[in-house]
Amino acid sequence: MQKPTYHHGNLKAALLSVALDHVRQYGADKISLRALARDLGVSQTAPYRHFADKDALLAELAAEGFNLLAQALQPATQTAQHDPVSAMEQAGASYVKFALTHPEHYRLMFGSAHFHDRCFPGLDRTTEQSYDAILQIIEAGISQGVFRAAATELLALSAWSTVHGLASLLIDELIDQSRVEDNEQLIKAIANTLMQGILTPPT
Amino acid sequence: MQKPTYHHGNLKAALLSVALDHVRQYGADKISLRALARDLGVSQTAPYRHFADKDALLAELAAEGFNLLAQALQPATQTAQHDPVSAMEQAGASYVKFALTHPEHYRLMFGSAHFHDRCFPGLDRTTEQSYDAILQIIEAGISQGVFRAAATELLALSAWSTVHGLASLLIDELIDQSRVEDNEQLIKAIANTLMQGILTPPT
DNA sequence: CGACACATGTTGACACTGAGTACATTGAAT
DNA sequence: ATTCAATGTACTCAGTGTCAACATGTGTCG
Missing domain, CATH: 1.10.10 (Arc Repressor Mutant, subunit A)
Incomplete structure (x- = not known):
């Protein structure tokens, strides 16, 4: 129209x-x-x-997805400067929520390694974009001393692994729902465990 | 032959x-x-x-994969009783190593939610089998007081999310290798972060 | 021992669907 | 009027799943 x-x-x-x-x-x-x-x-x-072919179309769709994801993480990055801990929790929740809201889109974004066999310009850039959001928050947390003094990349990849893993398991319904009270609770609990690993331990 | x-x-x-x-x-x-x-x-x-059809064959292959995975985690579970911490680290390393050694097989196992649309008896059981390995270790850790006194399921799912996420990101080559010194290091570092979240905090 | 059933595999179709290509055609803009 | 990108037509190739008819080992039962 x-x-x-x-x-x-x-x-x-x-x-x-x-x-x-x-x-x-x-x-x-x-x-x-x-x-x-x-x-x-x-x-x-x-x-x-x-x-050019089907994969090219899917790659563009995936890129769109990464843009949406980066957008979803946007609010959290803005919180980062004055409250990295909240920002981290917010980002994690937003990330998983995004995945659960657009499960098939998320699967497309991450489930197709063959995209990387061929060069799809634009895809890589958008992927980075999402990762940078996490990176920023971690950086803020470390520089403010509330996050463990480790290499930024390592903490960021820890966080990304956890949320991506959780999102994937939930989407693929590999988590036995009968054993878990409620997804919200689960997400919070896992975020909590993750934070314990990231936060500077209390002296 | x-x-x-x-x-x-x-x-x-x-x-x-x-x-x-x-x-x-x-x-x-x-x-x-x-x-x-x-x-x-x-x-x-x-x-x-x-x-019956292609999916049936793939489902059996996936089930085989889960068996292999459970087998790979076997040694770690045996360590669990006398040293849950080592067991956990061992399990995490074995898990990721399995995924990296059989990337396509791993992708098949986890990348096909459609298996759950249809009922493939045997697949669910083998999936459980792998998860149970993690569960056992966590249980041992909690009962021995070295792991945080949280719900077993929650810690187990935290761990599973992290290793599965890491494995997936590595397999799909979504982790910019130029930013990471070496995968071994990365895996250890992330395992470490995870453990910090799981271990009972020092008093 | 012989006959028969049965599971496994072959052959040669067939209907359907999708990917991708070559070449012709349209139509809007210059 | 011509040109060129956007679309259409007509094809080839390959895979899935199905079917019916036939072949051949294997084991069983009389």
Whole structure:
């Protein structure tokens, strides 16, 4: 509805939009360019004018996902300067919430190592972007002395590993829900354990 | 070479074996039953005698993977009774090492939530098996007072999240290797952070 | 011992779906 | 009027899953 100025509308954006719907509904592995084309009432080969192949489209979708994730972490980074601890907790919660809100999108973002076999410019940059958010918070915490005086990268990767692992296990339903009272509780508890490992120990 | 006693060998085992090769070489998503059949010099329809469909074969392969993982964690669980801390470190290292040694297999095991849409008996059981290994160690640690007096499940899930997250990030090459000296160091450092969160704080 | 059932595997189809390519066509802008 | 990007048409190739008909070892039961 934005730019119907063209021949048949701006197909690229439309494709990405519909693709996202399909990813959400059926998962990234089930996506078919043909199905997208059908949904848009366009020929099977039209998508190839805009994307070299299916992976290229998925890569763009993944990049979009990383942008959204970085956006979701934005508020936490702003808290970082005056309260790194809260910022950390906030970031962790936002991260996992993002993953649970967009499970298939998240899976697409992280579940496709083959993206790195080929060079998809833009993807790497957006990945960094999300990681930098964590990095900033850790840096603030260390420089203020509330976080353990370790290498920034190491603490950041610890945190990332934990939230990414938790998010993945939850999304893939590998955590036996009957053993856990409630996801909110679980997330908080794990965040707490993580923080204990990151915080400067009380003297 | 083991049991050529049969009509054409015991195809099921052969299929799983070749499938594993293919998973290792090309990844689970690229597997094709036809290709497996070709490799074994067998007709295209033969695999269907043994597996309802491709997913069924992949599910069995995943189950095998979980068995191997549980096996890899075995030594650590035996250490658990007399030294939960070492056991924990050992388990973490073994876990990540397993993932890095069999990256595609690991991805297959965890990257396919669709397995849970359909009921694959045996898969759930083997998954539990690996998780139980962690659980045992945590239990020992808590009962001996060296681990924080928290709910066993919560500590176990913290640990699992961390190692699974780390393993996934490493496998998917999402960790910028230029920023990290060496994976061994990284794994130890993250294990250390995790342990700080799990250990009973010094009084 | 012989006959028969049964599981395993073969052959040769078939319907369906998707990826990707070559070449023709449209239509908007210059 | 021409040009060029955006789209369409018509194809090839490969994989999944299915089917029916047939072949051959294996074991069982009379």
